[in-house]
Amino acid sequence: MDTLSGTAFEVKVWLGDSANHYYVLSRFLVSRMLTVTKIPNHVAIKISLELKKLLVDNSLLDVSQSDLEANLFKLMERRGFGEEYINRYKMMTRFHHQRVPLVILVCGTACVGKSTVATQLAQRLNLPNVIQVYMVYELIRTSTDAPLSSEPIWEREFKSHEELLTEFARECRILRKGLNGDLKKAMKDGKPVIIEGIHLDPSIYLMDEDHVRNEANRAQVSSSAASVKVSMKDGKQANTMSTTARYDNVSKDMDPGAMKSERSSSSRSSIKSCSSGVPYDGQLRSVPEPFDDSKHGEGENSEIFIETGGSKVCSHNTPNEASIPHTMKQASRTTKPIVIPIVLKMDEFDHQTLLEEWIACKSYAAFVDEAKKDALIDRLMRIQDYLCSFKSQGVIVRNLSATTFPQTLDALHNYLLQRIEECQTSEGNVNEHPVSS
Numbered sequence: 001m002d003t004l005s006g007t008a009f010e011v012k013v014w015l016g017d018s019a020n021h022y023y024v025l026s027r028f029l030v031s032r033m034l035t036v037t038k039i040p041n042h043v044a045i046k047i048s049l050e051l052k053k054l055l056v057d058n059s060l061l062d063v064s065q066s067d068l069e070a071n072l073f074k075l076m077e078r079r080g081f082g083e084e085y086i087n088r089y090k091m092m093t094r095f096h097h098q099r100v101p102l103v104i105l106v107c108g109t110a111c112v113g114k115s116t117v118a119t120q121l122a123q124r125l126n127l128p129n130v131i132q133v134y135m136v137y138e139l140i141r142t143s144t145d146a147p148l149s150s151e152p153i154w155e156r157e158f159k160s161h162e163e164l165l166t167e168f169a170r171e172c173r174i175l176r177k178g179l180n181g182d183l184k185k186a187m188k189d190g191k192p193v194i195i196e197g198i199h200l201d202p203s204i205y206l207m208d209e210d211h212v213r214n215e216a217n218r219a220q221v222s223s224s225a226a227s228v229k230v231s232m233k234d235g236k237q238a239n240t241m242s243t244t245a246r247y248d249n250v251s252k253d254m255d256p257g258a259m260k261s262e263r264s265s266s267s268r269s270s271i272k273s274c275s276s277g278v279p280y281d282g283q284l285r286s287v288p289e290p291f292d293d294s295k296h297g298e299g300e301n302s303e304i305f306i307e308t309g310g311s312k313v314c315s316h317n318t319p320n321e322a323s324i325p326h327t328m329k330q331a332s333r334t335t336k337p338i339v340i341p342i343v344l345k346m347d348e349f350d351h352q353t354l355l356e357e358w359i360a361c362k363s364y365a366a367f368v369d370e371a372k373k374d375a376l377i378d379r380l381m382r383i384q385d386y387l388c389s390f391k392s393q394g395v396i397v398r399n400l401s402a403t404t405f406p407q408t409l410d411a412l413h414n415y416l417l418q419r420i421e422e423c424q425t426s427e428g429n430v431n432e433h434p435v436s437s
Contacts, residue, residue, distance in 0.1 A: 009056045013068050022062075027052050030072070032126045037088035038413060039081050047075050088417060095420055099190025101337035102127075103183065104416065105205060106196035108344035109384045110154075111354040113400045117344060117412065118196035124413050125192070131182055133175055133197025140178045148174060154379040161382050168383055172201035187337060198383070202341040202390045338423050340416065343387045343397045350401060351384075352377060 011025040027048040034044035051072055055063060063071075073086050095102075104127075106118045115132065122130050141148040149156065153171060158164040179195065186193045346354070355377050359365060368376070391397040396415060398408055 009061065011052065011055050011060070012062050014062065014064050019064060025052065025055070025068070033089065033092065034076075035124060036092050036126050037081070037085045038410075038417075039076070039085060043079060043081075047072070047079060050075050091417075091421055091424060094424065098424075100192075100420075100423070101187045101190055102192035102420070103186060103205075103337065103339045104192070104194045105200050105202065105339070105341040106194060106344065107198075107200040107202060107341060107387050109198055109380045109387070111351065111358050112344040112346050112384075113405075114196045114198075114344055117342075117400070117409065118194045120409055121412060121416065122194055124409075125416060127192045127194055129186070129191060129193040131179070131193060131195045133179075133195060133199050136175060136178050137171075137197075137199060140174065146174050146178075154376055154383070157375075158379075164379055164382055165386055168199075168386070169201055169204075172199045172204055175199040176201075176204050200341070202343070202387070202395050205339055205341060206393075206395075336423065338419065340419055341390070341395050342412065342415075343390060343395055344400055345384060345388055345397060346400050348381075351381075355380060 012022040013025050014020075014022045027045075030048040030051060031041070031044040034047055035041050039047070051068075054071060054075070055061070055068075060067075069089075073089075076082070076085055076089075104118075104121065106114045106121075108114050118130050122128070137148060140146045141150065148171060153164070153168055156167075158167065175197075182193065182195075185191070345351070356373070359368060359373055359376060362368075388397050398412060400408055
């Protein structure tokens, strides 16, 4: 709110064709959206101030969203941020309006800059939610019966490197299960989230992408205003099952170990479990559809009844698009979640130097001799090598250093914008799933 000559000015931005809803213009939020497009922060602040001044000076205290953006784009062009930046702004506006679930994983061992990168990316992309896995680890360890040790994995002794990686994978699966609530909320609300920490095994999240999609499907269906019920008739016998219940039956457990029984035999043969301690060497491939109707006893002549607002629509096998009310079409449209793992690393010499300083700051440093210190560093390096092995499978691996950190951050910013754009323009961004699923 501006105050000029003792008068308070408030700009209302009206939404929709009928303009029956509005929000009050916030220069802070405008500047944050501009920084997402890679406009420098100080310039974004100036543009947002100029926008508010332009509207107030011209007595435009009630404007439509389209008029607001038209004036904003003119100010952007005037400062040299033309079509490329305007298209990014439009893309990110669509992204937020579509409430696309976005999960960014920042993986890596100690002292590679995970927390710094996650915080910086959150600021640049205007993402409010950053989850630190080590806090989840401690919460699970102290408040549940989960088999997690109070001693970090790199401080424990193992008979072999394979045993180390096997234990690492086991703890990662427990942490994945502990993050289930946060991921479900992200899927339901369509809010992006950044997760950073050591215990992030990319193979678990890549293999688990079909269940992440299930959570998004279920969240969108359950949040719909319509009450959906599916009735399957086969001869004289009829069974009624809600859509949410069917998702509950399929999404039993998001732990990859438990998911093996749900996968098809071809999927099991193509994906190797990381619990063996061997680096993941499967291929990044499209995930299966959430449901196979043949597995749920649906015959060719099965009927689907959709109840909403007292009315009932009958369809054979798959509901006819024309016969489904508008609210049901909204419920059946599902936005595919975006899962982006990023692995961070450093040059071996720089990383080892930082690890030595990090160990020296520990409370047990006085009791650590050179041999034990080398063993600690070696375990961390082995975990790092395992995480970096996913580069051949399409996971981005970035090398950090103090001298090139700003450039690396810019590269990651660009990469995330590209991934969001690809998911918006790809054919699989919005998938049509039968309501019976």
